[in-house]
Amino acid sequence: MKKRWPIVAMIACIILIMVAVLFFFNNRKDKANSPEYVLLYAENQTADYPTTLGGQKFADLVYERTNGRIKIIVKHDAELGSEAEAINQMKYGGIAFARVSLSQLAERIPSMNVLLMPFLYNDSDHMWRVLEGDIGDRFLLKTDEYDLVGLSWYDAGARNFYSKTKPITCIEDINGMKIRVQESSMMADMVEALGAKPVEVVYSEVYSAFEQGLVDGAENNWPSYESMKHYKVAGYYTIDEHIRVPELQVCSKVIWNKLSEEDRNIIHDCALESSAYERQLWKDREESSRKIAVSNGTQVIELTPEERKKFRDAMTGVYEKYCGDYMDVVRRIMTY
Numbered sequence: 001m002k003k004r005w006p007i008v009a010m011i012a013c014i015i016l017i018m019v020a021v022l023f024f025f026n027n028r029k030d031k032a033n034s035p036e037y038v039l040l041y042a043e044n045q046t047a048d049y050p051t052t053l054g055g056q057k058f059a060d061l062v063y064e065r066t067n068g069r070i071k072i073i074v075k076h077d078a079e080l081g082s083e084a085e086a087i088n089q090m091k092y093g094g095i096a097f098a099r100v101s102l103s104q105l106a107e108r109i110p111s112m113n114v115l116l117m118p119f120l121y122n123d124s125d126h127m128w129r130v131l132e133g134d135i136g137d138r139f140l141l142k143t144d145e146y147d148l149v150g151l152s153w154y155d156a157g158a159r160n161f162y163s164k165t166k167p168i169t170c171i172e173d174i175n176g177m178k179i180r181v182q183e184s185s186m187m188a189d190m191v192e193a194l195g196a197k198p199v200e201v202v203y204s205e206v207y208s209a210f211e212q213g214l215v216d217g218a219e220n221n222w223p224s225y226e227s228m229k230h231y232k233v234a235g236y237y238t239i240d241e242h243i244r245v246p247e248l249q250v251c252s253k254v255i256w257n258k259l260s261e262e263d264r265n266i267i268h269d270c271a272l273e274s275s276a277y278e279r280q281l282w283k284d285r286e287e288s289s290r291k292i293a294v295s296n297g298t299q300v301i302e303l304t305p306e307e308r309k310k311f312r313d314a315m316t317g318v319y320e321k322y323c324g325d326y327m328d329v330v331r332r333i334m335t336y
Contacts, residue, residue: 035063035071039096039255042086044078049223050285051099051154051247052076054278058097058249061270070263072097091147093254099154102246103184108146113322114329115139118190118242119312121333124158127244128279130336135329143248149256151249151271155282158241162225163217164210167236167301171195171310180206180218186322190242193314203228210234219243226289231298238301240311249274 041059043052052074059072080086080095083104089095106112121127130136131153140150161168161179168174175195181187188198196217201209203224209215210233218234219242225231249271256264294300303311323330 034068036069037259038071038073040080041072041074042080042083042089042095042098043074043076044083044086045076047076049076050278050281051156053281054154054274055097055099055249057277058270058274061273062267065266065270066263070267087146087148087250090250090252091254093252095252096255097151097249097251099247099249101156102248105143105146105148105248109142111326112139112142113186114326114333115246116186116243117319117323117330118186118315119308120330121241121244123241124155124244126336127246128153130333131246133336135333135336140248143250144253147253149251149253151251151268152275154247154249154275155279156245156247157221157223157282157286159219159221159243159245160238160240161217161219161242162230162234162237164234164236165216167299168217168238168240169301169303170307171314174217177216178214180209180215186318187243189318189321190315193318194311195314206230207233222286222289222293226293231293231296235298236301237293237298238303240303240308242311 041055043049043055045052055074055076059074062070062072081089083098083100084107086095086098087100087104087108090098102112102115106116115130121130131139136153140153143150161174163177166173168177171194177196178199179191179196180201181191181198182203183200188200191198199209199215201215201218206215206218207228207230210218210230218230220230225237231237251267259267290300319327319330
């Protein structure tokens with residue numbers, strides 16, 4: 001019986017050694033799989049919004065192509081603050097990535113106003129030819145002026161006018177109307193140039209502004225018009241595409257400078273790939289929103305090319321005020 005104790009002890013020792021070895025290798029495996037970087041991505045839209053889904057696609061691609069070394073966590077619903085607040089945090093590296101509206105960057109980099117001018121683009125294809133060409137590349141580089149790195153362009157559709165009591169079929173129809181605008185001097189100037197009166201109303205209160213008669217019309221894209229159920233109080237939607245506001249994926253230069261050249265290339269490629277994905281999502285969402293609005297009684301009006309030209313011609317003063325030093329670029333874009 002006594003002779004069996006050394007055998008039992010030996011077996012126990014072997015088991016302990018095996019457990020220790022397994023723990024050691026499992027621990028090494030965990031460390032190997034743990035990210036080298038965990039980075040935050042700011043998005044102010046909802047979880048199911050095209051830009052949010054595009055950002056998540058970007059994060060997934062980066063994680064996959066870096067074999068888990070770079071993990072990007074997308075925070076939506078403005079969890080990290082408004083777009084303006086996110087941009088400010090990126091300047092110091094508090095947030096690594098974000099999807100931001102070009103209008104926000106134009107507040108800090110005035111030359112970017114060129115890409116925001118009313119009636120600048122003929123249609124979606126025209127805008128993407130500009131953004132994906134040498135002009136778009138130069139404007140992406142301008143983000144460097146605010147310590148950001150421009151990665152790729154995102155779509156946010158076109159903004160159109162919609163109204164309550166009568167359709168807008170020509171420039172004369174909008175004359176004298178009270179049109180809701182966001183807090184933007186350029187948007188207010190655009191509406192005034194068309195002969196209407198701009199009324200600043202926060203986005204969440206547009207519906208009640210229609211009900212109370214504070215505004216006769218407003219302007220926004222299809223998903224916003226549909227999701228806020230504005231079709232219930234403003235049933236005429238005019239396709240004039242007066243504004244196309246490109247959006248960007250950007251990276252904090254503080255974070256960018258810490259990455260290797262290989263990782264930068266991976267991130268850039270993933271951003272471009274996610275851009276194509278987001279554009280398709282946006283197209284699908286736009287069509288879905290249009291169908292919902294029409295099924296609820298919205299009447300859609302298409303401006304004729306002749307009428308649209310009258311709207312554009314009315315913008316001469318707006319162009320000169322906001323892009324006086326860049327009119328050569330404006331003219332090139334119009335014929336690109």
